[in-house]
Amino acid sequence: MSRASLFIALAAAVVPTAARAQTSAVGTILPGVKMGGSANVRVLGHLPLGGFFRVADVALDQETGRPFAYAAQSLDRSGFTAIDVTDPEHARVLLRWTIDHPESHRGLGAVRARYFRTAKGTFLAVGVSFDAGSPDADLAAIIFDVSGLPDTSRVREVARIRSSAAGGVRDLFAYKHSDGRPLLFVATNAAFAEVYDLDAVVAGRGAAAAVARIPIPAFGVHDGGGDGYTGMFVGYDPSTGNDKFYGAGAGGYFVYDISDVAKPRLLTSIVGAAGVLRGSAIIPTPDARYAVTATGYQYSPLRIFDLTEGLRGIEQTVSRPIGAWTADWHDAVRSADVRWPLAFVSSYEDGLQIFNMVDPKNPVTVGWYYTCLCAHQTGFGTTAAPQGESTVNGAVGVDVRNRDGMIAVADANSGLWLLRLDGFGGWRGEDWGVPNVSSVQDWSRGAVAKPVTSAIP
Amino acid sequence: MSSIGGRLLVGAMLACGASVAGAQQDHAPGVLPGVKFGGSPNVKVLGHIPLGGYFRVMDNEIEQEPSRPYAYISQSRDRPGFSIVDLHDVEHPKLLYSWKIQNSELHGGTGGMDGKYFKLKTKTGAKYYYVQSLQFGGSGPDADLGAVIADVTNLPDTSKIKIVKELRYPEAKGGYHNLFAYKHSDGRVLLVTTVSAPYALVYDMEKALAGDKNDGLIAKIPIPETENTRFGNFGYHDFQLFYDPKSGQDRFYGAGRGGYFLYDITKPEDPKLLTSIVGASGITGGHTFTPTSRQDEAVTEAEYQYAPLRLFNLVDGLTGKLQTIQRVDGAWTADWHDLSHNHEVRWPLVFVSSYEDGLQIFNMVDTKNPQTVGWYYTCQCQHERGFGGVPAWEGSSVMQGAFGVKVRDWDGLIIISDSNTGFWAFKLDGWNGWKGSDWGMPNVSSAQDWDRGPVATNGGGRVVP
Numbered sequence: 001m002s003r004a005s006l007f008i009a010l011a012a013a014v015v016p017t018a019a020r021a022q023t024s025a026v027g028t029i030l031p032g033v034k035m036g037g038s039a040n041v042r043v044l045g046h047l048p049l050g051g052f053f054r055v056a057d058v059a060l061d062q063e064t065g066r067p068f069a070y071a072a073q074s075l076d077r078s079g080f081t082a083i084d085v086t087d088p089e090h091a092r093v094l095l096r097w098t099i100d101h102p103e104s105h106r107g108l109g110a111v112r113a114r115y116f117r118t119a120k121g122t123f124l125a126v127g128v129s130f131d132a133g134s135p136d137a138d139l140a141a142i143i144f145d146v147s148g149l150p151d152t153s154r155v156r157e158v159a160r161i162r163s164s165a166a167g168g169v170r171d172l173f174a175y176k177h178s179d180g181r182p183l184l185f186v187a188t189n190a191a192f193a194e195v196y197d198l199d200a201v202v203a204g205r206g207a208a209a210a211v212a213r214i215p216i217p218a219f220g221v222h223d224g225g226g227d228g229y230t231g232m233f234v235g236y237d238p239s240t241g242n243d244k245f246y247g248a249g250a251g252g253y254f255v256y257d258i259s260d261v262a263k264p265r266l267l268t269s270i271v272g273a274a275g276v277l278r279g280s281a282i283i284p285t286p287d288a289r290y291a292v293t294a295t296g297y298q299y300s301p302l303r304i305f306d307l308t309e310g311l312r313g314i315e316q317t318v319s320r321p322i323g324a325w326t327a328d329w330h331d332a333v334r335s336a337d338v339r340w341p342l343a344f345v346s347s348y349e350d351g352l353q354i355f356n357m358v359d360p361k362n363p364v365t366v367g368w369y370y371t372c373l374c375a376h377q378t379g380f381g382t383t384a385a386p387q388g389e390s391t392v393n394g395a396v397g398v399d400v401r402n403r404d405g406m407i408a409v410a411d412a413n414s415g416l417w418l419l420r421l422d423g424f425g426g427w428r429g430e431d432w433g434v435p436n437v438s439s440v441q442d443w444s445r446g447a448v449a450k451p452v453t454s455a456i457p
Numbered sequence: 458m459s460s461i462g463g464r465l466l467v468g469a470m471l472a473c474g475a476s477v478a479g480a481q482q483d484h485a486p487g488v489l490p491g492v493k494f495g496g497s498p499n500v501k502v503l504g505h506i507p508l509g510g511y512f513r514v515m516d517n518e519i520e521q522e523p524s525r526p527y528a529y530i531s532q533s534r535d536r537p538g539f540s541i542v543d544l545h546d547v548e549h550p551k552l553l554y555s556w557k558i559q560n561s562e563l564h565g566g567t568g569g570m571d572g573k574y575f576k577l578k579t580k581t582g583a584k585y586y587y588v589q590s591l592q593f594g595g596s597g598p599d600a601d602l603g604a605v606i607a608d609v610t611n612l613p614d615t616s617k618i619k620i621v622k623e624l625r626y627p628e629a630k631g632g633y634h635n636l637f638a639y640k641h642s643d644g645r646v647l648l649v650t651t652v653s654a655p656y657a658l659v660y661d662m663e664k665a666l667a668g669d670k671n672d673g674l675i676a677k678i679p680i681p682e683t684e685n686t687r688f689g690n691f692g693y694h695d696f697q698l699f700y701d702p703k704s705g706q707d708r709f710y711g712a713g714r715g716g717y718f719l720y721d722i723t724k725p726e727d728p729k730l731l732t733s734i735v736g737a738s739g740i741t742g743g744h745t746f747t748p749t750s751r752q753d754e755a756v757t758e759a760e761y762q763y764a765p766l767r768l769f770n771l772v773d774g775l776t777g778k779l780q781t782i783q784r785v786d787g788a789w790t791a792d793w794h795d796l797s798h799n800h801e802v803r804w805p806l807v808f809v810s811s812y813e814d815g816l817q818i819f820n821m822v823d824t825k826n827p828q829t830v831g832w833y834y835t836c837q838c839q840h841e842r843g844f845g846g847v848p849a850w851e852g853s854s855v856m857q858g859a860f861g862v863k864v865r866d867w868d869g870l871i872i873i874s875d876s877n878t879g880f881w882a883f884k885l886d887g888w889n890g891w892k893g894s895d896w897g898m899p900n901v902s903s904a905q906d907w908d909r910g911p912v913a914t915n916g917g918g919r920v921v922p
């Protein structure tokens with residue numbers, strides 16, 4: 001044995017002992033594949049939905065009496081699947097809808113699922129993304145009336161929203177504005193988010209449904225990622241009486257006052273933070289003070305910013321995170337759903353992750369379940385050749401049902417997962433001394449000056 | 458539930474979280490809460506010299522000849538200059554000499570940043586020099602002073618140390634942040650420096666010391682224009698120069714505005730861009746760019762919290778298959794909450810001055826999966842109490858602790874300059890030095906063969922007369 005190979009062998013032998021104290025230990029069964037979860041996270045149900053990158057997102061219907069989940073499906077299954085979760089341990093597919101001639105479409109397909117309710121019923125908005133040159137390249141979202149579920153014969157398409165920018169949608173957010181209107185925010189490749197009045201959309205009023213645009217400030221980011229928003233959140237801030245739009249995209253993160261949605265007013269931004277050239281998701285805490293942000297690229301943690309000085313005008317922009325979290329620094333993180341003090345994270349290869357941010361400077365992991373069941377760096381490549389070498393793989397969407405705490409995870413590979421965190425039986429803001437603000441909307445009452453959560457069914 | 462109830466539940470969940478998260482979270486050994494102490498069993502402390510406390514210390518340098526056991530420490534704040542450490546007895550290193558700029562209290566900026574030694578042949582015999590980079594801000598005394606060169610030939614006799622040359626660059630004030638001394642394959646000893654301009658300056662040291670009217674300035678290496686301007690007026694932040702025996706090229710590895718740039722500088726006066734790393738996720742500017750001895754892989758640093766050292770494979774860029782390299786091959790960090798700084802590659806090991814995480818050593822024999830093999834926490838500091846900019850100095854960043862690292866090839870001695878705690882000397886068990894040929898690699902590292910030059914070092918003919 002040469003001196004070199006002897007040293008390597010010695011080093012390799014020494015490394016595991018020396019390094020173990022520093023590096024994470026992850027439970028594995030298959031070499032290199034993370035399996036299982038923490039003792040406090042239990043799997044309620046699992047439904048495979050077509051394999052590698054056929055699943056892109058999930059939304060849980062929050063209404064009592066509507067135990068349904070909606071999964072956005074992609075590639076050759078471009079469309080959505082409605083799932084009955086009445087008995088989570090025996091979740092079952094109710095309906096599978098696929099776009100006409102999926103084989104002639106190029107692109108990811110359906111990437112977002114958001115449900116909403118109007119006076120006319122309950123609807124599902126499915127955001128789609130087809131490449132330039134493909135049929136429906138200008139299609140952003142398809143709206144379905146799902147009021148009749150579980151009777152699938154009554155599900156029908158009611159509208160299509162088309163975009164001025166080819167390439168389809170990046171994100172959707174359905175929001176009950178404090179002025180009473182149900183609104184849909186649509187992010188595409190365009191340098192703004194388009195806002196639609198959903199009453200007008202479902203009434204078939206076409207172009208009249210577009211009521212506003214939320215611009216993204218120009219920062220000259222030309223990294224091939226487009227000019228627009230990638231992730232959005234809209235929430236009411238009872239302390240100021242403002243409806244606030246949080247957008248992640250080219251240049252960073254931007255917070256607008258959209259109390260008058262037709263006249264959006266930039267309140268503050270997160271720009272110039274080291275390692276953040278582009279934001280992929282932003283989720284505020286219920287009190288609108290902190291923002292959990294994602295960039296979506298490998299090795300980048302979720303960063304937590306305190307918006308206070310930006311909102312007060314003390315700082316022109318916020319650029320220093322106060323805390324950060326990652327499940328495994330080797331990987332990437334998709335997004336989060338905040339239910340203060342917890343954040344439920346769709347963490348790509350690391351599946352469902354849950355951290356506690358009661359101390360935002362030092363968030364602590366409190367639970368996890370590895371849903372991906374995948375080897376490291378075997379994730380998404382391109383729409384033309386989906387199987388690649390990235391860490392974009394696994395858990396791509398998460399939603400929490402507030403009334404009972406059930407957690408749904410959309411995993412790009414393994415499908416829909418229904419899970420429960422021990423001791424988390426649901427979420428109401430007032431139980432935590434914070435406004436009752438989350439991604440979940442009160443479609444009946446809307447955002448009110450002092451939200452009363454008891455009205456939420 | 459009341460808000461008190463809520464807090465109780467939070468407390469309960471925190472307690473619960475601590476236990477369940479333990480299996481996943483990193484735990485550094487600690488004596489004082491939140492302060493990392495000690496090291497791995499295979500890293501031994503040989504010596505330690507405090508040098509003035511918080512941010513009085515920056516980068517370091519070590520002489521490579523067995524007969525000259527000296528280390529140099531760049532010093533800052535109220536000690537702007539450098540110190541020399543005597544390593545005749547590595548277990549009892551002693552401070553031999555300190556120099557600082559005259560009227561230091563009138564000077565702004567960060568002071569002494571980086572230093573390199575070099576050797577020149579003269580008619581009267583070999584002479585040894587140490588060049589210290591200096592940064593005194595964009596205005597005030599010596600704003601145009603980039604470096605001083607000290608004649609250190611007669612060490613350990615410090616009475617004969619003399620500043621023999623100042624390098625000033627009034628065209629772009631603010632001094633020189635980093636510099637690199639290189640024995641070129643054409644026989645010249647070159648000094649390359651950063652400057653507050655979109656290029657690096659190349660000096661011929663023999664000319665500079667002979668009184669050349671241009672201070673021996675022979676070339677500028679440009680930095681390509683990109684979208685990113687994170688480093689402001691700086692073009693380059695840092696660079697290293699290496700000879701590539703396979704191609705016969707002298708190569709410049711520059712990190713700075715926009716990313717990382719690799720030039721062929723076989724003719725320094727006519728640098729040719731070979732490839733670059735631009736547009737990789739999370740990288741808007743490069744800090745340090747260090748190739749392996751074979752120069753098919755490079756270790757890079759981006760200098761922001763949470764960023765690991767990223768490893769890139771350069772082959773597709775060098776062969777022209779890719780216009781620029783964007784895909785990370787592998788990555789390493791001591792603790793993802795922190796930041797790693799400078800590094801020295803002695804394949805298969807990489808020695809890292811890892812700020813709050815002190816000396817770290819990782820093995821990159823599998824570049825996709827580098828593994829930590831040793832460490833020692835030199836900072837002894839609390840998290841996020843680091844550099845806050847001048848003149849305040851004390852801030853809340855993670856930039857504190859192990860700033861510079863060097864390895865002495867003939868015996869494997871490792872030195873760290875820690876911004877807070879000073880000079881450290883270490884030994885890694887089983888690591889008794891480095892020669893490229895022992896590892897089937899070209900004998901190429903940051904250490905120079907000042908007598909023979911890089912071609913002879915790698916089995917070629919003697920080019921230096």
